[in-house]
Amino acid sequence: xxxxxxxxxxxxxxxxxxxxxxxxxxxxxxxxxxxxxxxxxxxxxxxxxxxxxxxxxxxxxxxxxxxxxxxxxxxxxxxxxxxxxxxxxxxxxxxxxxxxxxxxxxxxxxxxxxxxxxxxxxxxxxxxxxxxxxxxxxxxxxxxxxxxxxxxxxxxxxxxxxxxxxxxxxxxxxxxxxxxxxxxxxxxxxxxxxxxxxxxxxxxxxxxxxxxxxxxxxxxxxxxxxxxxxxxxxxxxxxxxxxxxxxxxxxxxxxxxxxxxxxxxxxxxxxxxxxxxxxxxxxxxxxxxxxxxxxxxxxxxxxxxxxxxxxxxxxxxxxxxxxxxxxxxxxxxxxxxxxxxxxxxxxxxxxxxxxxxxxxxxxxxxxxxxxxxxxxxxxxxxxxxxxxxxxxxxxxxxxxxxxxxxxxxxxxxxxxxxxxxxxxxxxxxxxxxxxxxxxxxxxxxxxxxxxxxxxxxxxxxxxxxxx
Numbered sequence: 001x002x003x004x005x006x007x008x009x010x011x012x013x014x015x016x017x018x019x020x021x022x023x024x025x026x027x028x029x030x031x032x033x034x035x036x037x038x039x040x041x042x043x044x045x046x047x048x049x050x051x052x053x054x055x056x057x058x059x060x061x062x063x064x065x066x067x068x069x070x071x072x073x074x075x076x077x078x079x080x081x082x083x084x085x086x087x088x089x090x091x092x093x094x095x096x097x098x099x100x101x102x103x104x105x106x107x108x109x110x111x112x113x114x115x116x117x118x119x120x121x122x123x124x125x126x127x128x129x130x131x132x133x134x135x136x137x138x139x140x141x142x143x144x145x146x147x148x149x150x151x152x153x154x155x156x157x158x159x160x161x162x163x164x165x166x167x168x169x170x171x172x173x174x175x176x177x178x179x180x181x182x183x184x185x186x187x188x189x190x191x192x193x194x195x196x197x198x199x200x201x202x203x204x205x206x207x208x209x210x211x212x213x214x215x216x217x218x219x220x221x222x223x224x225x226x227x228x229x230x231x232x233x234x235x236x237x238x239x240x241x242x243x244x245x246x247x248x249x250x251x252x253x254x255x256x257x258x259x260x261x262x263x264x265x266x267x268x269x270x271x272x273x274x275x276x277x278x279x280x281x282x283x284x285x286x287x288x289x290x291x292x293x294x295x296x297x298x299x300x301x302x303x304x305x306x307x308x309x310x311x312x313x314x315x316x317x318x319x320x321x322x323x324x325x326x327x328x329x330x331x332x333x334x335x336x337x338x339x340x341x342x343x344x345x346x347x348x349x350x351x352x353x354x355x356x357x358x359x360x361x362x363x364x365x366x367x368x369x370x371x372x373x374x375x376x377x378x379x380x381x382x383x384x385x386x387x388x389x390x391x392x393x394x395x396x397x398x399x400x401x402x403x404x405x406x407x408x409x410x411x412x413x414x415x416x417x418x419x420x421x422x423x424x425x426x427x428x429x430x431x432x433x434x435x436x437x438x439x440x441x442x443x444x445x446x447x448x449x450x451x452x453x454x455x456x457x458x459x460x461x462x463x464x465x466x467x
Contacts, residue, residue: 003058003350005229006304008237008259009158013352018228019257024060025227026052027219027256029236030112032069033093034078036281037100039294039309040265044233046295047262047303047353049106049394051231054349057392065222066109067215068094070116071208073171076198086198087116100282103291104298105394105401113218115209119200121217122209125251126185126202134250135185138176143188143205146172147212147243149181152250158259159238169239171210183243184210212243219244220253230256234263234304262303280309292395292402293318299393300359304352320363324386325397326420327366330373331383339384341392355393362389422453 003016018024028048031041045066052064069075070090079086094114101108126145129135134151138144149155149163156162168180172187189199189206199206209217219227225248232241241259248255267280285294288311297317301307342365348357369382390396425444432440448455 003054004352005258005260006352008261011160014258016228016258018060019226022059022061024055024062024229025223026055026062026064026229026231027215027223027227028064028066028109028230029215029232029240030066030068031097032072032074033090033097034072034074035093036283037093037097038282039280039285039298041097042100042104042106042282043265043298043307044231044262045101045106046104046298046394048231048260050299050303050355051229051260051353052107052109053392053394054353062110063223064109065219066112067218068097068112068114069211069214070094070114071198072115072211076194086195096283102401103282103286104295105291105399107394107401111222113222115214115218118214118218118221119209121221122213123186123200123202125213125217125220125247126209128251129185129247132250132252134247136178137204138188140176142173142176143186143202143207144172144176144184145186145204146177146182147185147247147250148178149183149246150179152246154249155246156242158242158245161238161242171212171239183212183239185213185247186210212240213247215240216244216248216251216253216255219255220248225253225255227256229258229260231260231262234261237261260303263306265307265309267309285314289314289318292397293321296321296395299355299395302352302354302356305356321395324362324366324390327369327373327379328383328386328397331369331379339381339386339388341388342385345389345392349392358389358393362386365389418453422448426455 004013005016006012007014026048028044031037048064048066052062055062071086075086075090079089082089126135129147130137130145133148135145135147138146156166163179163181166181168174169177169183172184174180186202186204187207187210188204189196189208198208200208219230230241230244237259245255282294294314297314298307300317342361345358345361348354348361351357365382365386369379369386372379372382387396391399425448429441429444432438432444445455
């Protein structure tokens with residue numbers, strides 16, 4: 001089965017055909033490093049990490065570029081609020097993001113360019129757009145430069161919108177615009193309100209690049225004028241990705257062949273974000289759960305499905321993964337064995353990166369392995385297959401990346417052992433309750449609680465967590 005993916009631009013699942021046989025150019029919009037990363041932030045990192053792992057499994061040579069936006073209105077505002085230099089804030093938050101990715105075993109991209117390191121390329125691209133008649137400097141002397149959306153007839157094609165139906169672009173003062181929908185390519189330095197360090201020289205005066213021009217310039221530098229896949233969060237489709245595509249193609253660059261967008265993680269039905277005050281930072285979550293558990297929780301949902309975050313759901317995912325680890329421990333899996341991926345797993349991954357179906361195959365294999373063990377039969381082949389599936393998903397407990405992150409293989413073995421012991425006590429407690437031996441049932445519950453383990457009786461059965 002050919003690898004197929006959903007292309008946001010065409011709104012259909014398409015066969016993946018790379019521009020150059022055997023090679024893939026992948027660009028993913030990274031984060032604006034203004035604050036600590038939360039669960040919603042890292043979902044994109046995990047989703048596209050799975051994508052690049054699967055492409056490499058299929059034999060492709062992948063060049064994966066994921067940028068960092070380290071100069072932006074939000075960064076300037078946030079740094080002023082905290083009374084620290086904007087570059088210091090951006091650097092500190094970039095380091096926090098790296099820690100979060102490491103904690104979830106998100107492999108580094110081929111390269112991670114930062115916006116501030118590529119201003120010359122952005123100035124060059126803006127100059128080219130002006131020369132082609134698709135951009136213009138503001139006539140009010142502000143030093144701003146805008147993209148002329150009406151000069152590009154295809155503007156709106158990515159998100160299937162007409163120009164007249166769009167809201168005005170809110171990324172710059174409209175005073176110097178020909179059309180309120182024109183967006184900023186360059187922002188003149190505001191001497192009274194912005195630090196001098198946030199300005200670079202340009203033909204239009206000191207200033208800094210607009211948000212959208214950054215990715216066009218960096219994608220072009222490292223992947224060339226045309227590349228295979230452009231990815232990012234679904235909230236970036238408009239205006240960011242629409243503007244990227246318009247300015248790139250207006251400059252004569254074909255840009256991306258396929259567009260992939262991961263959905264949001266929501267809390268109470270709203271996108272998880274700092275502005276809503278409902279974010280859950282990665283360090284806070286990792287105080288309660290292992291990184292491998294959080295990654296499993298994120299991987300188990302399809303990248304295009306919105307996920308309503310809850311600690312209850314994360315707890316269920318952690319318990320499910322503990323059962324997988326328990327099977328591998330009991331089966332005595334040989335981590336060096338060359339396990340085969342089940343065809344159903346391969347088919348699921350080839351069908352638009354169908355991780356929910358792939359995880360279902362993983363669970364089926366674990367159930368079959370446990371059945372073999374219960375019957376006294378050899379389950380090493382099944383264990384090797386489970387190992388292979390976990391490796392593709394970046395979830396192998398023995399992966400050195402988990403060492404020292406609170407998610408080491410030893411931690412997994414300990415959790416699995418505790419899970420087996422608690423399960424035995426809970427089964428004994430259930431038998432006592434069925435026999436109406438309430439004293440014995442309460443004694444078992446007290447015994448578990450003394451060990452620092454909290455048991456909750458739910459309609460689906462008892463669940464346990466560390467108190």
